Amino acid sequence: MPKLALTPGTRLIFATSFIVACLLVTIACALHQPYSGLRLAVAEQANHSKLQQPENHIVVTGTIHPQIPVGARLVSLQAGSNSPWSLTADDLTEDPHFLESYAAMQQLFERQTALHAQLKQQQFIRIGWQLKPEQPVTYTEIPVAASRPLASLPVVFWFQLAVSALGFLLGCWIWALRPQDIAAQVFAGLNAMYPVFAFAAAIYSTRDLALNGQLLHALVIVNTAGALLYGSALLSLFLVYPKVLVRPAKLWLIPAFFILWLVADSLYLLPEPSMGGDLPVTLQMLGAIMLAIWQWRINRNDPRARAALRWFATCILVSCGLFVFLVQSIQLLGIETSLSQGYAFGFFLLVTIGIAVGLKRYRLFALDQWAFGILFWLGGAIVLILLDALLIMVLSPTVSFGLALLICGLLWLPVRGMLQRRFLVKEGLKQEELFQAVLDISFANTEQNRRQQWQQLLHRLFQPLEIDEIPHGELLVLPFSGNQPALNADGLALLLPAIGDIPALRVQYPRQGRGLFSGQDCNLTRHLITLIQRADDSRFAYDRGASEERSRIARDLHDDIGSRLLSGLHQQDLHQTKQVIRQSIADMRTIISGMTGTGLALNMVLDALHQETAQRLQESGIALDWTVKLEDDTVPLNYQTYKNYISIMRELLSNIIKYAQASSVTVRISHQDGVLLTALQDDGTGFNLEHQAHIVTTAGSMGTGSGHGLNNLKQRMQVLNAQLEVQPPPEQGGTSLCIQIPLACS
Structure with a gap:
């Protein structure tokens, strides 16, 4: 069968399901214990004699029984007909490794087993208490529940579960995205040990009066194993990240060494308990610091590796170091502290926060931008679930539902938007x-x-x-x-x-x-x-259009005005010279009008052409019959259309003036169905198309011969996609032409 391919999302779902199952097992184990409703603590009471050490006694710091006041000193505890118990400070120790000797640890396990057995057998216990040492002892009988209610689990219990579960999911998230990367694998192993030691500690550090001694011993071993393996993974991580310093196969030597240390501690072979749990953890932290310095030196020429190492090492060493030196090391030195080990586990939460920020800022483990978004939304979902669960535990379902909606709308959504803008949206130019x-x-x-x-x-x-x-x-x-x-x-x-x-x-x-x-x-x-390429294309198109426009203007100036003025210099007749200058001025106006880029209405073009034609024919002694019939005299003509149309009409009229020997010219202009029709007829001598090079039958079948007039006429007709037809001569003789110019494309 082909191997099943797991996506990062599937891996993360499996990891989430696993940690949820572990959470449920841990909570069930904590609840499946006898419950008295008493919360006890160790307090010191100074003796009157200065030569004697202060005595420790047990006081009630919280209770569900109104008969026993808070602050009362617990004198004795009796289950049924068994002998009364006198609890000591060792019975309430948070972690058995805090005891001075292995003998004290063994005694604790035996006393816990005996007391746990009595509490399981009895439904009531008799409590002896007093408010002051000189007062008589008061005895109160209180019920013992076979199991703890969920609400009796203290905040420190839930705190340990929450922060360790988040750390576990962070490691699994990294591994799910890069399962083949050795650094991601080691980091996932490091975070997998977080719930191992935290879940075990959460059970025995928040016990009520007693826990089965064998279970307590097993939980202590699990806690120690998780802590030692966590430290082993920390050492291994700095051996492979940012640069691999040893072969990955050799990394197993580190946990193997500390497993032997764990066996020695479990068999009570070490001199004292602090050397079984506190000493190796402290040594591991010191080793991690040395390896981080080594990595820094090895990567001194790699800014990318140093950037990642600086942030990564700071987050891990500061958070883990605070826990080790404020909890483990001071116990090793015999210094008492009031900081609960359960809350001290919160220092590891700094790793979670630091790595999340580091992933965004320095791309730790080379993850893409979308990876941080997954963690962001997963964290938000977990926060909402925990918040809702807390409200349900504290308040009624109806009130908790309303508060959850209120908090989500007024608090969480604005905060989520702020975090999204801060971490997911990168600032830049507007x-x-x-x-x-x-x-x-x-x-x-x-x-x-x-x-x-x-x-x-x-x-x-x-x-x-x-x-x-x-x-x-x-x-x-x-x-x-x-x-x-x-x-x-x-x-x-x-x-x-x-x-x-x-x-x-x-x-x-x-x-x-x-x-x-x-x-x-x-x-x-x-x-x-x-965008730059598109802007360049637009600029090139603009430059090309401007160049073509300049070429067109130069061509028109050369072909129209230049040639006319040049011919005017060789005219002997003053009247003809004036006519050439007048036509040149008209051409200049047409060109200048075209430079503005605006079109002209058809009626304006025809009016100007009518005046020019009438004046030219009048000066030549030729009568003009001009008729215009238009469907829409405001039809706009672009420069190319009206310039070439005027030039065609000028060329044809010049031929009539020069060669036709006509006495009158008739012009009929109409516009219908998008076509401009111009009929031009004279009463001259006429001509033979086979022998006249300057007359055409159609735009595509020009006569062949010399002369620029014919070539210019041909080019202008092709530009306008126009037709020039020579119709049969009228009875009185002369020439009849018809020009068809489509204006739809103008």
């Missing part, structure tokens, strides 16, 4: 600033300015220590596509492709060397490059 920077790059006047503008934008976005151009030869061997940004060296560098005349770049050590590039940074640069 949209308008990015857009302005892209325009500055695209419209820079020189290639050097474009390069400088691009690098300045990268400095503003990422604050890198180095920006280098990538040689063309190196692009062929780099592991990235030449047209897309890519991360390099585990986020230490960002490779950017060439953009037009801007060369490819390598951007290194972002945030002044304090961070790494992420997938979000890669996407941002990809969008910027796309």
Whole structure:
């Protein structure tokens, strides 16, 4: 059968289900114990004699029995007809490893077994108490429940379970995302030991009056094993992260050594209990500090590794170190402390918070940006579940439901939005600033300015220590596509492709060397490059259009005005010279009108053409019959259309004036169905199409011969997609032409 592939989400679901099952077993074990309702503590009472040490006695710090006041001194405890018990400070010790000798530990286990057996057999116990030593002892009989109610478990019990479960899920989360990475595996093993020692400690450190001695001994062994394996994983972690210093196969030597230490402690072979639990944990912490220093030295030339190590080591060593030196080491030195070991486990919660922040800031274990989002939402869900469970325990279901909705709406949702903006949304330039920077790059006047503008934008976005151009030869061997940004060296560098005349770049050590590039940074640069390329395309299209427009104006000036003025210089007749100048001025007005980029209405073009035609024919002694019939005289004509139309009409009229020997000309202009029809007829001598090179039958079948007039006429007809037809000559002779120009494309 093929091996089942597990997704990160599936692995995390399995891990969550497992830790929930362990939580339920732990809670069931804690509840399946006899319950008296008394909360006791050790208090000192100074003797009158200064030569004697203060005596320790047991006082009631909390009770569900109103007959026994808080602060009363517990004198005796009797279960049925058994002999009365006189509890000592050793009976209430939080951790048996705090006792002075293994003999005291064994005595504790035996006394706990005997007392637990009596409490299991009796439904009532007789409590002897007094408020002051000189007062007589008062005896009160209180019931003993066969099991503890859920509400009787103290806050420190739930605290240990919560922080250790969160630590476990953090380790599993890292492992689920990178199951093949040795550092992720060791980190997951480290966090897996967190609930091992915390869950066991939560049961025996919050016991009521007694716990079965064998169960107590087993829980102590489990707690010690979890602590030693946690320290072993901590040592192993600094041997493989950020750089692997030893072969992974040799890492098993560390837990093997401390397992032997655990066996010696369990068999009471060491000189005293503190050397079985406190001493090895302290040594492991000192070893972790030395290995962290070693890693720092080995990675002195690797800013990425140092950035990760600095944050990672700070979080782990500070949190674990506070626990070791404030709980374990002071016990080893015989110094008393009022800090509960259960609450001291909260120092490990700093690891969870620190690693979560470190994953976001330094990409520890090379996780992507989305990985932090998973942890963020998982943490939020766990907080809401715990909050709801706490409200249900304290209040009625109806009240707790209302409070849960109120807290969720007024507190959690605003806080979640703030955290999301702080951790999941990266601060950067505003949209308008990015857009302005892209325009500055695209419209820079020189290639050097474009390069400088691009690098300045990268400095503003990422604050890198180095920006280098990538040689063309190196692009062929780099592991990235030449047209897309890519991360390099585990986020230490960002490779950017060439953009037009801007060369490819390598951007290194972002945030002044304090961070790494992420997938979000890669996407941002990809969008910027796309914007720059589009802006460049728009600029190139604009420049191309401007160049074509300049070429058109130059061509029109040369072909129309230049040729006319040149011909005017060779005219002998003053009247003809004036006519040439007048036509040149009209051409200049047409060209200037076209430079404005605005079209002209059809009626305006025809009015101007009518005046020009009438004046030319009048000066030549030719009568003009001009008729216009338009469906819509406001139809706009662009420059190309009206310029070429006017030029065609001028060329045809010039032919009539020069060659037709006509006495009258009739012009009929109409516009219908999107076509401009112009009928031009004269009463001249006419001509033979086979022998006249300057007359055409259609736009696509021009006559062949010399002369620029024919070529210009052909080009203008093709530009307008127009047709010029020579119709049969009228009875009175002359020439009849018809021009059809489609205006739909104008």
